[in-house]
Amino acid sequence: xxxxxxxxxxxxxxxxxxxxxxxxxxxxxxxxxxxxxxxxxxxxxxxxxxxxxxxxxxxxxxxxxxxxxxxxxxxxxxxxxxxxxxxxxxxxxxxxxxxxxxxxxxxxxxxxxxxxxxxxxxxxxxxxxxxxxxxxxxxxxxxxxxxxxxxxxxxxxxxxxxxxxxxxxxxxxxxxxxxxxxxxxxxxxxxxxxxxxxxxxxxxxxxxxxxxxxxxxxxxxxxxxxxxxxxxxxxxxxxxx
Amino acid sequence: xxxxxxxxxxxxxxxxxxxxxxxxxxxxxxxxxxxxxxxxxxxxxxxxxxxxxxxxxxxxxxxxxxxxxxxxxxxxxxxxxxxxxxxxxxxxxxxxxxxxxxxxxxxxxxxxxxxxxxxxxxxxxxxxxxxxxxxxxxxxxxxxxxxxxxxxxxxxxxxxxxxxxxxxxxxxxxxxxxxxxxxxxxxxxxxxxxxxxxxxxxxxxxxxxxxxxxxxxxxxxxxxxxxxxxxxxxxxxxxxxxxxxxxxxxxxxxxxxxxxxxxxxxxxxxxxxxxxxxxxxxxxxxxxxxxxxxxxxxxxxxxxxxxxxxxxxxxxxxxxxxxxxxxxxxxxxxxxxxxxxxxxxxxxxxxxxxxxxxxxxxxxxxxxxxxxxxxxxxxxxxxxxxxxxxxxxxxxxxxxxxxxxxxxxxxxxxxxxxxxxxxxxxxxxxxxxxxxxxxxxxxxxxxxxxxxxxxxxxxxxxxxxxxxxxxxxxxxxxxxxxxxxxxx
Numbered sequence: 001x002x003x004x005x006x007x008x009x010x011x012x013x014x015x016x017x018x019x020x021x022x023x024x025x026x027x028x029x030x031x032x033x034x035x036x037x038x039x040x041x042x043x044x045x046x047x048x049x050x051x052x053x054x055x056x057x058x059x060x061x062x063x064x065x066x067x068x069x070x071x072x073x074x075x076x077x078x079x080x081x082x083x084x085x086x087x088x089x090x091x092x093x094x095x096x097x098x099x100x101x102x103x104x105x106x107x108x109x110x111x112x113x114x115x116x117x118x119x120x121x122x123x124x125x126x127x128x129x130x131x132x133x134x135x136x137x138x139x140x141x142x143x144x145x146x147x148x149x150x151x152x153x154x155x156x157x158x159x160x161x162x163x164x165x166x167x168x169x170x171x172x173x174x175x176x177x178x179x180x181x182x183x184x185x186x187x188x189x190x191x192x193x194x195x196x197x198x199x200x201x202x203x204x205x206x207x208x209x210x211x212x213x214x215x216x217x218x219x220x221x222x223x224x225x226x227x228x229x230x231x232x233x234x235x236x237x238x239x240x241x
Numbered sequence: 242x243x244x245x246x247x248x249x250x251x252x253x254x255x256x257x258x259x260x261x262x263x264x265x266x267x268x269x270x271x272x273x274x275x276x277x278x279x280x281x282x283x284x285x286x287x288x289x290x291x292x293x294x295x296x297x298x299x300x301x302x303x304x305x306x307x308x309x310x311x312x313x314x315x316x317x318x319x320x321x322x323x324x325x326x327x328x329x330x331x332x333x334x335x336x337x338x339x340x341x342x343x344x345x346x347x348x349x350x351x352x353x354x355x356x357x358x359x360x361x362x363x364x365x366x367x368x369x370x371x372x373x374x375x376x377x378x379x380x381x382x383x384x385x386x387x388x389x390x391x392x393x394x395x396x397x398x399x400x401x402x403x404x405x406x407x408x409x410x411x412x413x414x415x416x417x418x419x420x421x422x423x424x425x426x427x428x429x430x431x432x433x434x435x436x437x438x439x440x441x442x443x444x445x446x447x448x449x450x451x452x453x454x455x456x457x458x459x460x461x462x463x464x465x466x467x468x469x470x471x472x473x474x475x476x477x478x479x480x481x482x483x484x485x486x487x488x489x490x491x492x493x494x495x496x497x498x499x500x501x502x503x504x505x506x507x508x509x510x511x512x513x514x515x516x517x518x519x520x521x522x523x524x525x526x527x528x529x530x531x532x533x534x535x536x537x538x539x540x541x542x543x544x545x546x547x548x549x550x551x552x553x554x555x556x557x558x559x560x561x562x563x564x565x566x567x568x569x570x571x572x573x574x575x576x577x578x579x580x581x582x583x584x585x586x587x588x589x590x591x592x593x594x595x596x597x598x599x600x601x602x603x604x605x606x607x608x609x610x611x612x613x614x615x616x617x618x619x620x621x622x623x624x625x626x627x628x629x630x631x632x633x634x635x636x637x638x639x640x641x642x643x644x645x646x647x648x649x650x651x652x653x654x655x656x657x658x659x660x661x662x663x664x665x666x667x668x669x670x671x672x673x674x675x676x677x678x679x680x681x682x683x684x685x686x687x688x689x690x691x692x693x694x695x696x697x698x699x700x701x702x703x704x705x706x707x708x709x710x711x712x713x714x715x716x717x718x719x720x721x722x723x724x725x726x727x728x729x
Contacts, residue, residue, distance in 0.1 A: 084555040114551035 005174035005220055007051035008044060009196070011188055012036070014180030014204030027071045032206035034079050043210035045090055045125050047217055051171060053128040055188045062103060062132070076131070077108045084115050091124030097166065098132040128170065135190030138166055142191075165191060172196070175220045177213070179205045197223055260397040262324035266387065267394045270372055271318050275379070275505045277311070282474050283364075283371035285438045289486060290424075292360040294432030295347035300592045301434075302600075305585030313603055321401065331606075333401050338612060339599060348433070362399060362409030363428070366421055369395040374477060378499055379506035389414055425479060431486045439475055439488060443467040473498045573644045580713075580722075581643070589626070589638035594619045600725065601662060604682055611665050618654075618661035625654035659709040663702055674700035683725055 012033060019029030037054065044052040056076070062069065087094055099112045142164040146156060162168060173189060173196040181202040185193070199216045261267065270276045287293045302310055320332035343355030369392060376383050383391065392414045399407045411417050475483070476494035581589050583596035598619040602612045630638045630646055666674055666682045679700060712722040
């Protein structure tokens with residue numbers, strides 16, 4: 001039987017709808033998402049997943065109403081501060097994609113930098129929060145880096161390109177979970193999801209719990225077993241060799 | 242006047258070339274982190290000299306920027322002691338130009354000058370006596386011949402500054418002590434500078450660059466260490482001096498002083514040699530500095546300190562959770578305190594701008610002409626500032642006056658300052674600032690967004706001027722300029 005996926009990514013979708021169904025403001029949905037985030041991290045930790053990526057806030061989200069963006073920033077800050085010590089104690093290395101945007105409030109940017117610094121040497125689970133992240137932007141950044149390094153066109157391969165992405169140590173995603181039944185990529189980690197398996201549970205993100213996470217892992221294992229004969233979803237090592 | 246310092250000593254004077262160099266006792270002390278205690282103590286004794294006290298109070302940045310000043314002093318002394326006559330003479334000429342600009346009248350209307358020979362002799366005398374005292378308190382008293390040699394080195398140092406010869410310090414150690422006691426008894430006053438050093442310096446000392454992002458950690462450490470450091474310095478001062486100046490003696494302070502000195506002495510012997518070098522301590526406090534030997538151990542230490550700081554900050558309540566600090570612009574009030582008021586007296590005056598020019602000239606190691614151009618540009622900016630900001634016409638700008646019209650700081654004279662600074666920083670004169678030139682001025686690498694792709698990864702003149710004016714007008718924060726001019 002195959003082991004757990006090495007790299008799981010979650011698109012945390014459905015906060016707004018969760019709130020709307022309860023006649024609450026959208027911000028209440030974001031606030032309720034915190035419990036789901038912590039539960040998912042715990043579940044991934046227990047299952048032996050080495051890389052967990054959460055899609056929190058995309059570049060496009062800056063276009064949302066200012067009050068909602070402000071609320072989200074404060075929420076992220078509160079969550080970071082509240083759980084920093086637990087995450088560190090569990091051996092979780094925390095990383096944030098795209099937190100360098102000048103629109104990120106300085107106190108939050110400092111807390112994020114502190115959390116990354118504090119947990120830098122942990123190895124049990126690497127938690128990547130795609131905060132203000134755009135998949136295409138990463139690819140453009142890699143292309144720029146290649147051009148700056150003066151790599152001749154014929155020497156650009158998938159491997160050399162991948163090495164120029166921000167966070168080149170991040171392995172390819174094995175499993176993507178997008179909640180609330182939406183079936184879109186939304187510009188998330190475009191390069192890394194090339195061979196990923198996708199799951200679309202109907203549950204809204206604030207209701208997502210460890211049980212749902214286990215179900216997804218289970219389904220992933222069964223899929224792998226079913227397609228075992230034909231080219232299996234390869235892991236990074238196999239492809240780069 | 243002293244720009245043309247003769248390189249050959251006058252007959253009969255101590256020969257600087259043989260006495261001062263990397264083999265000298267002085268060089269060894271300079272490289273010993275303990276010497277910091279002696280320097281602070283000597284500064285207290287110097288501050289009681291009316292001429293020096295006035296110059297310190299009016300011009301010095303040591304209250305607001307003690308770390309920067311400590312570093313500059315160290316670099317300067319190392320240059321003088323480098324053993325290379327060209328480097329040494331250039332540095333001496335620069336020091337003399339710097340001190341030549343420190344002139345004025347004190348609060349009682351007496352003129353003072355940074356070049357006054359008797360005052361400069363007293364500075365050297367206090368440094369010598371403080372070094373001797375430091376050794377005695379550490380339980381490693383200097384023997385007769387060593388003391389003679391150290392004294393000769395200090396005399397040679399003074400002679401260098403005075404252009405080859407000075408008869409303001411007695412020729413031998415035996416004659417030195419009566420001179421020292423005489424000044425102590427009759428030449429000193431309870432100046433404002435002395436009061437600031439003993440009462441305010443340690444209580445208000447801003448965090449060193451390493452801890453700048455961690456004010457809570459620094460405040461906690463300072464609350465404990467500040468009074469201890471002040472008590473140690475005060476208790477190590479000569480008995481007669483303390484009585485005369487009314488410096489109180491805390492019970493147990495003498496024991497504490499001995500303990501600290503012996504402790505640092507023991508630490509110097511037990512810790513790896515690289516750890517107790519002044520340069521190591523400075524680079525530990527100032528991560529921007531290039532790391533020398535022992536860099537690995539240092540980096541590990543710094544990482545651990547960084548992690549402890551990060552954890553501490555994450556666990557302490559966030560006072561600014563409301564998100565009010567959401568802009569990249571700092572309030573006018575903080576900009577005034579952190580950048581403009583270099584002397585830390587609560588007013589913006591010419592000495593504040595002169596201190597900025599002095600810091601930049603020191604960093605870039607400018608020659609006499611370049612320095613003159615820079616000071617003139619800053620002086621023109623000062624005239625512009627007074628004309629615009631000084632509402633009550635008292636010749637200085639208060640915090641309120643600044644806050645009332647903070648936006649109007651960016652006049653033509655400020656742009657001229659930016660251009661002069663650009664020309665000074667552009668050492669090879671090719672019209673752009675290279676990575677190397679940037680590092681000399683800011684001790685840090687470029688911020689990526691500043692690099693103009695059209696000039697091949699260099700910093701263009703227009704981008705430089707724009708950035709400088711935006712920073713100086715308080716419109717934008719800049720880590721580079723913070724490192725150069727803000728607290729530290």
